[in-house]
Structures are given as structure tokens and as C-alpha cells.
Amino acid sequence: MSKRVYLIHTGxxxxxxxxxxxxxxxxxxxxxxxxxLPELNHAGMPEYTLREHDPLLDSSNLxxxxxxxxxxxxxxxxxxxxxxxxxxGTDTMAYTASALAFMxxxxxxxxxxxxxxxxxxxxxxxxxxxxxxxxxxxxxxxxPEVSLLFGEKLLRGCRAVKVDAEGFxxxxxxxxxxxxxxxxxxEINWGLVREQPQADTHLIVQPLATPFVGALRLxxxxxxxxxxxxxxxxxxxxxxxxxxxxxxxDRNAELLRVLNExxxxxxxxxxxxxxxxxxxxxxxxxTGAAIAQAGVISGRDMTSEAILTKLFxxxxxxxxxxxxxxxxxxxxxxxxxxxxx
Numbered sequence: 001m002s003k004r005v006y007l008i009h010t011g012x013x014x015x016x017x018x019x020x021x022x023x024x025x026x027x028x029x030x031x032x033x034x035x036x037l038p039e040l041n042h043a044g045m046p047e048y049t050l051r052e053h054d055p056l057l058d059s060s061n062l063x064x065x066x067x068x069x070x071x072x073x074x075x076x077x078x079x080x081x082x083x084x085x086x087x088x089g090t091d092t093m094a095y096t097a098s099a100l101a102f103m104x105x106x107x108x109x110x111x112x113x114x115x116x117x118x119x120x121x122x123x124x125x126x127x128x129x130x131x132x133x134x135x136x137x138x139x140x141x142x143x144p145e146v147s148l149l150f151g152e153k154l155l156r157g158c159r160a161v162k163v164d165a166e167g168f169x170x171x172x173x174x175x176x177x178x179x180x181x182x183x184x185x186x187e188i189n190w191g192l193v194r195e196q197p198q199a200d201t202h203l204i205v206q207p208l209a210t211p212f213v214g215a216l217r218l219x220x221x222x223x224x225x226x227x228x229x230x231x232x233x234x235x236x237x238x239x240x241x242x243x244x245x246x247x248x249x250d251r252n253a254e255l256l257r258v259l260n261e262x263x264x265x266x267x268x269x270x271x272x273x274x275x276x277x278x279x280x281x282x283x284x285x286x287t288g289a290a291i292a293q294a295g296v297i298s299g300r301d302m303t304s305e306a307i308l309t310k311l312f313x314x315x316x317x318x319x320x321x322x323x324x325x326x327x328x329x330x331x332x333x334x335x336x337x338x339x340x341x
Contacts, residue, residue, distance in 0.1 A: 002047045003083075004046060004047045004080065005046045005049075005082065006051065006073075006084045007048045008070060009030050009052045009053060009056065010057060010062070010087060011056035011057040011061075011087075012059050012087060012088050012090065012093075014119060014125075014127040014131065015033070015120060016029075016119045016121075017029050017119070018122075025057070026056075028052070030050070031050055031052070034050065039132055046139035046140075048085075049077075053073075058089050059088055062089075064208045067100060067208065074104065074205075075203055082139050083111070084110065084111045085114065085131075085138050086111065086113045086114070087131070090115050090150075090162060094161050094162055094171065097148045097160055098157060098158040098160075098306045098309040099309040101306075102206070102309055102332065103207075103208070104203060106197050106203050107203060108203070109144060110138045110141065110145070111146045111147070112154075113146070114130045114131065115130065116130055117167070117170060130151070141180070143179060143188065144195075144196050145194050145333075145334070146333075148171055150171045151170070153181060153182065154179045155171060155172075155179060158305075158309075159175065159306070160172070161174065163276070175301040176301075177192055207316060208312050209312075211312055213237040213311040215308055216238060217274065218248055220249075222255070224255040224257070224258045227255055235267060236311075237315060238267060239299070239308050239311070240269050240271050242272070242273065242274065242288075242291070243273075243274060244278075244285075245285070245288065246280040247288050248287055248288070248291045256291070260294040263295025264295065267321070270299045270307050271288075271296050271297065272299045272302065272303070272304045272307050273299075279300050281298065297329065298329075299336075300339075306336075310335065311324070311328070314327055
């Protein structure tokens with residue numbers, strides 16, 4: 001019996017149609033395109049069921065409520081399919097991949113996000129290869145994780161970032177090797193893949209509460225007033241994108257005061273590096289130690305997308321700030337490298 005894959009179309013470039021105002025989503029258009037792809041009828045391809053979300057959205061218009069809609073769709077059909085493929089716009093794909101990694105507790109089947117830089121209906125679309133490969137991976141390679149397939153790499157979802165606005169290798173996993181390489185052969189790095197959950201484990205979807213978390217990138221000359229405005233209630237958590245291995249302007253006493261007052265009242269502030277690669281070590285320089293003393297914690301080698309969605313997830317579990325801080329430093333879904341020694 002052929003393997004079965006559940007294909008969720010949320011919107012994005014892959015299924016868009018050319019219009020006088022640029023590429024746009026059109027309900028039913030992707031189904032027509034798929035019907036005309038002979039590769040999908042190949043004997044080696046799995047059966048698939050296409051579910052088109054309403055409305056179809058450019059990924060810049062996706063909100064946390066849409067993450068929950070996707071997760072709920074997977075949970076509703078979890079027992080019927082070997083794997084799941086989510087067609088998604090590239091702009092916020094890394095956020096959705098990270099969010100789903102936390103929301104889908106007990107996941108034991110492949111959930112793969114993919115899309116394209118050129119629509120499937122165009123002559124040079126990269127979407128054809130991405131779609132076919134994602135369907136094959138979901139059916140035949142039981143990677144029990146949320147992953148992101150784009151170009152020649154299968155990446156852990158909560159390690160992925162978008163690095164190219166136009167190129168076909170649009171995503172990277174800066175601090176963790178690819179889970180798989182796609183070339184003439186498909187090679188899965190099984191030693192890097194998370195273990196299957198126990199057989200009696202059931203998939204549980206963790207809903208996300210009102211998203212009182214945010215992100216702010218430090219820049220030379222940032223004022224304490226800017227930071228103070230961001231940190232006002234009801235904010236609960238903040239991704240603070242700092243310099244290098246965890247540095248901030250410690251000569252700005254007012255800025256440090258604002259950080260300290262916010263953490264004292266329970267705001268969880270997590271430092272993320274502005275660099276593409278590397279790990280935050282707040283004690284390496286005095287400029288990093290200063291914000292650590294103000295209550296900021298290290299996001300280590302997590303992506304900003306993973307930190308943000310992990311904050312969503314932990315606060316949605318109803319945890320107090322002390323527990324959120326503790327769990328931010330624990331590896332829950334492969335999002336960070338545990339400290340050794």
C-alpha cells in the first residue's frame with residue numbers, strides 16, 4: 001500500500017499566480033498546478049491529500065493563531081498519514097518551524113515545511129523540486145521532528161534561519177548541521193536526528209496564549225527610553241539581540257537600570273547574538289557581564305526565532321518567570337546545544 005502524506009497549503013510564493021499587482025494567492029490554483037505535474041503520478045511517489053487553508057496568506061501575514069491552526073490540522077489527521085508537508089511562504093517560515101517544534105509535543109512523525117522563491121507555475125520554479133523532495137521525505141524517511149526542506153538541505157526547524165531573499169538555498173542552520181543532504185541521493189544524518197518518542201506517546205498540541213513577548217535589536221546610540229517603552233507591561237518576555245558573544249553598552253547606566261527594573265518585575269530578557277553564527281557567553285567581556293548582572297540571561301546558540309517562539313510556548317504553559325528562565329536554558333526540542341563540563 002502506498003504511503004500517505006498530508007499536504008497543507010497555507011499560502012506563500014509556491015502556490016501564487018501572476019497578477020497585474022504582482023504575485024498573489026488564488027484559492028484552488030495550486031490544486032490545478034499539481035494536477036498537471038506528471039512527477040506526482042510516478043510510481044515512487046506517495047499518495048497525498050491537499051488541504052488548502054482559508055484564507056491563503058503571504059507568510060508576512062501569519063500570526064501565532066495561524067501556527068495553532070496548522071498544528072491543529074496536523075493533530076486532527078495525525079493517525080491517518082505517514083508524514084506531513086506544509087507549504088509556506090519563506091519570509092516567516094523559520095518562525096513557524098520553530099513554533100511548531102515546541103507546540104507539537106510528543107511528535108513521532110515527519111512534519112516538513114517547504115516553499116519556493118519562484119512560483120510553481122513559472123518556468124524556472126524551484127518549487128517543483130522542493131515539493132517532490134518534501135513529499136518523498138515525509139513518506140519514506142521517518143524523521144520525528146519539525147524540519148525545513150529548501151534546496152539541498154533538510155534543516156531542524158528550530159535551528160533554521162532565512163539567509164537569502166532571492167537565492168534557491170534560502171535557509172541555513174548556522175549552529176547545527178543539516179539533518180539531511182539532498183543530491184543525487186538523499187542522505188539523512190540519523191545520528192543528528194532526535195529519538196522517536198515512546199510507542200505509547202500521544203501527540204499533544206500546546207495552544208499559544210496572547211503573545212506578550214517581543215524582540216529588539218541593539219544599535220549604537222540606542223536610548224534607555226526606547227528600551228523602556230518596549231519593556232512596559234504587559235510584556236512578559238523579550239529577545240534582546242546583542243553584539244557578538246553577548247555585549248551591550250555598559251557605559252549607558254540608564255539602559256542598565258531599565259533592564260534591571262524590568263527583570264526585577266519578572267520580564268524574562270534573553271540575549272541573542274546579532275551574528276549569524278556563534279554562542280552568547282555573557283561573561284566573556286565586562287560589557288556582557290553588565291547585562292547579566294541586570295538579569296538578562298543567555299540564549300546561547302539558539303536562533304532569535306527559536307528564542308521568541310520558545311518564550312511564547314513557555315509562557316503559554318502558564319509558567320512563572322523563574323521557571324521560564326530555567327527552561328530557556330534547557331534543550332527541549334534540539335533548539336540549543338547543551339553545555340558540557
